[in-house]
Amino acid sequence: xxxxxxxxxxxxxxxxxxxxxxxxxxxxxxxxxxxxxxxxxxxxxxxxxxxxxxxxxxxxxxxxxxxxxxxxxxxxxxxxxxxxxxxxxxxxxxxxxxxxxxxxxxxxxxxxxxxxxxxxxxxxxxxxxxxxxxxxxxxxxxxxxxxxxxxxxxxxxxxxxxxxxxxxxxxxxxxxxxxxxxxxxxxxxxxxxxxxxxxxxxxxxxxxxxxxxxxxxxxxxxxxxxxxxxxxxxxxxxxxxxxxxxxxxxxxxxxxxxxxxxxxxxxxxxxxxxxxxxxxxxxxxxxxxxxxxxxxxxxxxxxxxxxxxxxxxxxxxxxxxxxxxxxxxxxxxxxxxxxxxxxxxxxxxxxxxxxxxxxxxxxxx
Amino acid sequence: xxxxxxxxxxxxxxxxxxxxxxxxxxxxxxxxxxxxxxxxxxxxxxxxxxxxxxxxxxxxxxxxxxxxxxxxxxxxxxxxxxxxxxxxxxxxxxxxxxxxxxxxxxxxxxxxxxxxxxxxxxxxxxxxxxxxxxxxxxxxxxxxxxxxxxxxxxxxxxxxxxxxxxxxxxxxxxxxxxxxxxxxxxxxxxxxxxxxxxxxxxxxxxxxxxxxxxxxxxxxxxxxxxxxxxxxxxxxxxxxxxxxxxxxxxxxxxxxxxxxxxxxxxxxxxxxxxxxxxxxxxxxxxxxxxxxxxxxxxxxxxxxxxxxxxxxxxxxxxxxxxxxxxxxxxxxxxxxxxxxxxxxxxxxxxxxxxxxxxxxxxxxx
Numbered sequence: 001x002x003x004x005x006x007x008x009x010x011x012x013x014x015x016x017x018x019x020x021x022x023x024x025x026x027x028x029x030x031x032x033x034x035x036x037x038x039x040x041x042x043x044x045x046x047x048x049x050x051x052x053x054x055x056x057x058x059x060x061x062x063x064x065x066x067x068x069x070x071x072x073x074x075x076x077x078x079x080x081x082x083x084x085x086x087x088x089x090x091x092x093x094x095x096x097x098x099x100x101x102x103x104x105x106x107x108x109x110x111x112x113x114x115x116x117x118x119x120x121x122x123x124x125x126x127x128x129x130x131x132x133x134x135x136x137x138x139x140x141x142x143x144x145x146x147x148x149x150x151x152x153x154x155x156x157x158x159x160x161x162x163x164x165x166x167x168x169x170x171x172x173x174x175x176x177x178x179x180x181x182x183x184x185x186x187x188x189x190x191x192x193x194x195x196x197x198x199x200x201x202x203x204x205x206x207x208x209x210x211x212x213x214x215x216x217x218x219x220x221x222x223x224x225x226x227x228x229x230x231x232x233x234x235x236x237x238x239x240x241x242x243x244x245x246x247x248x249x250x251x252x253x254x255x256x257x258x259x260x261x262x263x264x265x266x267x268x269x270x271x272x273x274x275x276x277x278x279x280x281x282x283x284x285x286x287x288x289x290x291x292x293x294x295x296x297x298x299x300x301x302x303x304x305x306x307x308x309x310x311x312x313x314x315x316x317x318x319x320x321x322x323x324x325x326x327x328x329x330x331x332x333x334x335x336x337x338x339x340x341x342x343x344x345x346x347x348x349x350x351x352x353x354x355x356x357x358x359x360x361x362x363x364x365x
Numbered sequence: 366x367x368x369x370x371x372x373x374x375x376x377x378x379x380x381x382x383x384x385x386x387x388x389x390x391x392x393x394x395x396x397x398x399x400x401x402x403x404x405x406x407x408x409x410x411x412x413x414x415x416x417x418x419x420x421x422x423x424x425x426x427x428x429x430x431x432x433x434x435x436x437x438x439x440x441x442x443x444x445x446x447x448x449x450x451x452x453x454x455x456x457x458x459x460x461x462x463x464x465x466x467x468x469x470x471x472x473x474x475x476x477x478x479x480x481x482x483x484x485x486x487x488x489x490x491x492x493x494x495x496x497x498x499x500x501x502x503x504x505x506x507x508x509x510x511x512x513x514x515x516x517x518x519x520x521x522x523x524x525x526x527x528x529x530x531x532x533x534x535x536x537x538x539x540x541x542x543x544x545x546x547x548x549x550x551x552x553x554x555x556x557x558x559x560x561x562x563x564x565x566x567x568x569x570x571x572x573x574x575x576x577x578x579x580x581x582x583x584x585x586x587x588x589x590x591x592x593x594x595x596x597x598x599x600x601x602x603x604x605x606x607x608x609x610x611x612x613x614x615x616x617x618x619x620x621x622x623x624x625x626x627x628x629x630x631x632x633x634x635x636x637x638x639x640x641x642x643x644x645x646x647x648x649x650x651x652x653x654x655x656x657x658x659x660x661x662x663x664x665x666x667x668x669x670x671x672x673x674x675x676x677x678x679x680x681x682x683x684x685x686x687x688x689x690x691x692x693x694x695x696x697x698x699x700x701x702x703x704x705x706x707x708x709x710x711x712x713x714x715x716x717x718x719x720x721x722x723x724x725x726x727x728x729x730x
Contacts, residue, residue: 079606239477241444
């Protein structure tokens, strides 16, 4: 007789998974802190309110990669981007900024740009496709800055061609506006452009990059630009409440993971292309973009989402393999989707296994 | 022949110190991360964007200590307090807030309350003494909130009497204004009032507490209040860029150190009273307040600051004992001062040693 055998929750099932299709695997505090301690020299000093060799050297390392004069480590991208837009607004004497409707600043930050900074957004282009120079040419009001997200996360990591990117940044220059890059996934873009990060960043006046998405660190971001721009950003960092007395856990995690993974994005991209082909060949699965332009894609599934989620959960419970969690609605009835970013974790799954698991998901009644 | 024997910098000398008059000793990333890993169960899950048992349970722990319905863990006090003031401004339909001229919000945050939130400050009372009810009675304009700092850090940790505190909070209530506590050092105030934290917090509508000052954690703060107030604060946390994907290093450090040190503040206060007596008895040294009301005091020294700093540095170099770093100007010519907060570190120094070191500082030519 089995009593008190509780049905495990979705969270408990996912937490027990040992292999993952997306990302770099589960972040576990105990293991992460122990690994960070091991990666830190015993005599390395703590940063104090943004000062100290640990954080300053890492900021120089980021500036060198991006080819900018300076960089500033910040706890979040939300903070980094609002600061960048506010600085450009004050310098350009306009309070309007232009960007694609699906940008993080617009959709995921509770309109901080507006409620904290008094800025207005001129949304440019269609939410379901990349912004174009033609879209920008319809803007008939002065803007302080144009923000371009590379790649566009909510389009499955799509990227404009190098020529399209040049044409868009030229639009801003022609009007005296600044160009800011939302480079939350810039690291992921290098295989597509086949250019150095510095060359891509060179089209922009300011750049935000993240350390916890593709890089897989605990948290953290950087804002990069000219020395005077970064000096001004440090003032706004204080105002935002982002000058945390000790940022070293995030800096150490960012430093360790950046050095370890920066050269792996071509591999992640190649693996994403293969996995996209495997998935696309399964009836009822559509991948966007196909082929993927980065390590990211949107995977849309045909069928009842509850049934599909239950099938994936059964695989997680029985095989300790996490394929996806919740499915999100799409524009089409009976189609739902999940976002997939390929990292280290996918190396533990063969193409045949991925094919078999998703075939099972799609065929489960 | 000794070549390349560099003169150690002030930073290097301080970093090599083994005993400290103030605080809890040096924060070293390697040791801190290792200790945190050890204090974390291997199966404890990471928080994700403010969710998860690790952070939610700690927020409940803080709310229980303060006797509030809810609490929110935030990376900094700057963020916590601006959020509190903004919420009260919107709820009370006024954009003016009242507080003592030396409050952190006014002096250390690059006027974020103004530049991010459009708030105005009505400074109340004299910068060199505590605010009083009589000072408040001179305010002739509507205010959304009264902020009271307990204890007043820039007055050496001075505290109003319980009756004075009641009279001040009553002033706000009579006018329909909210009362917010800057409790950056609230933990340090309990010995003075001889009341529970919940009873002190009960005079206020919202309370900010810090985890890295007296508690000695890596970083972090909490905002506490009613459930609806905290729900609204979570929206502003996103806007401020404070909803870091993983806050677990700070939460774990706050949890560990709070549980370890919360009962020690009476000891720190008693030690501060003794040390103040020792210092006050040395010619050329004046302590404020005397006796200290918390574990804090301002120690003013008579004489040339460069000579005094050099004498302290010599003791740091020769004895590996850190007494103070830089001295700050005072209102009186030939008097400079340093802020002293007593924590665990002072237990490693006897009164006789402290007397001898400071006598040497004062007598060095």
